[in-house]
Amino acid sequence: MNVNTKKSVLISPLCWGLGHTTRCIPVIRAFLSENCRVTILANAELIIYLQERFTDLQYIEDTMSCIKYGKGTGFFRLISIGLRLFRRYRKEQRTVRKLKKKQHFDIIVSDNRYGIWNRSSRNILITHQTRPILNGFLSLFTKRVHRYIDRKMKNFENIWVPDYDNALLSGKLSRFPYESEKFQYIGILSRFEKPLPSEKSKHYYLIISSGPRAHRIKMTDYFINNLSKSDANMKIIGESLRNKIPQHIELITNPNDETFAKLVSSAACIISHSGYSTIMDLIQLKKNAILVPTPGQSEQKYLGKRLQKYFVYAPTLQHALHFINIHIDELPEQVLENDSKLTEIIQALVI
Numbered sequence: 567m568n569v570n571t572k573k574s575v576l577i578s579p580l581c582w583g584l585g586h587t588t589r590c591i592p593v594i595r596a597f598l599s600e601n602c603r604v605t606i607l608a609n610a611e612l613i614i615y616l617q618e619r620f621t622d623l624q625y626i627e628d629t630m631s632c633i634k635y636g637k638g639t640g641f642f643r644l645i646s647i648g649l650r651l652f653r654r655y656r657k658e659q660r661t662v663r664k665l666k667k668k669q670h671f672d673i674i675v676s677d678n679r680y681g682i683w684n685r686s687s688r689n690i691l692i693t694h695q696t697r698p699i700l701n702g703f704l705s706l707f708t709k710r711v712h713r714y715i716d717r718k719m720k721n722f723e724n725i726w727v728p729d730y731d732n733a734l735l736s737g738k739l740s741r742f743p744y745e746s747e748k749f750q751y752i753g754i755l756s757r758f759e760k761p762l763p764s765e766k767s768k769h770y771y772l773i774i775s776s777g778p779r780a781h782r783i784k785m786t787d788y789f790i791n792n793l794s795k796s797d798a799n800m801k802i803i804g805e806s807l808r809n810k811i812p813q814h815i816e817l818i819t820n821p822n823d824e825t826f827a828k829l830v831s832s833a834a835c836i837i838s839h840s841g842y843s844t845i846m847d848l849i850q851l852k853k854n855a856i857l858v859p860t861p862g863q864s865e866q867k868y869l870g871k872r873l874q875k876y877f878v879y880a881p882t883l884q885h886a887l888h889f890i891n892i893h894i895d896e897l898p899e900q901v902l903e904n905d906s907k908l909t910e911i912i913q914a915l916v917i
């Protein structure tokens with residue numbers, strides 16, 4: 567590609583744990599390989615995470631608070647969610663307009679942020695949830711929420727769904743509301759470029775705690791508390807509030823990608839939340855795992871149940887604890903392969 571015609575690209579992941587950010591890493595790499603100028607709009611925590619991997623990008627801090635798991639039930643919770651989403655959309659639009667006054671972006675890539683778009687750019691939305699699942703009382707408003715999403719998606723020229731062509735992973739979550747060439751299944755998006763060889767001599771359980779910080783700490787401390795008297799060799803990727811960690815348990819906080827990949831590749835048994843980005847990373851690294859949904863996350867429960875053919879599903883942390891002894895060294899190999907079309911799609915986009 568000619569240097570004089572290189573595109574300017576703005577990429578903005580949703581601040582909800584790290585999953586939306588990690589799956590933007592291959593997108594960033596692909597645009598950089600096409601000699602594009604990449605700017606990141608993100609929360610401060612996410613910027614720190616990305617700066618460790620991409621030192622030369624332009625970073626713009628997004629001061630909006632991160633999305634948090636909702637509390638409570640019923641009508642008042644619905645009103646609260648609706649108001650937050652409405653305010654957030656308007657703030658995102660104001661942010662983009664301010665940025666556009668200072669610099670032009672040929673392409674804007676938004677990961678699950680419906681307000682990050684502008685009419686003077688080509689707008690791309692990354693999402694695996696065009697049809698999110700609502701539980702309990704909120705399920706009465708499913709059609710209304712889906713219509714809202716449909717209206718917002720019309721602001722984007724392309725909708726990229728990180729999944730196989732047959733929606734093997736996301737299933738009904740990514741069902742397209744209408745026939746259009748704008749919807750594309752682009753394959754797996756993983757921060758890891760290839761699987762690593764396993765070191766079978768290192769025999770250990772690996773717990774991967776993910777999601778917002780409070781949930782990471784809860785999962786980490788649960789397994790430390792319940793396996794503190796075990797003599798099993800265990801490694802936990804996460805955070806803890808405990809002052810003392812048993813000697814047979816190694817706590818690893820914020821490992822770099824190389825360390826993370828090595829830990830996953832050599833683990834005898836893996837326990838993880840069933841977050842979408844985590845599932846894609848496990849597939850890329852050719853590893854099976856015991857998947858347990860984050861409490862209150864209907865999407866993760868659906869994914870865990872749907873993918874029982876390829877992973878082990880544990881409804882709760884208590885079930886996962888029970889499955890450790892059953893499945894240690896017995897998890898079958900991962901048969902799913904990465905079939906990413908990202909490189910070809912971006913090459914065609916920046917011509």
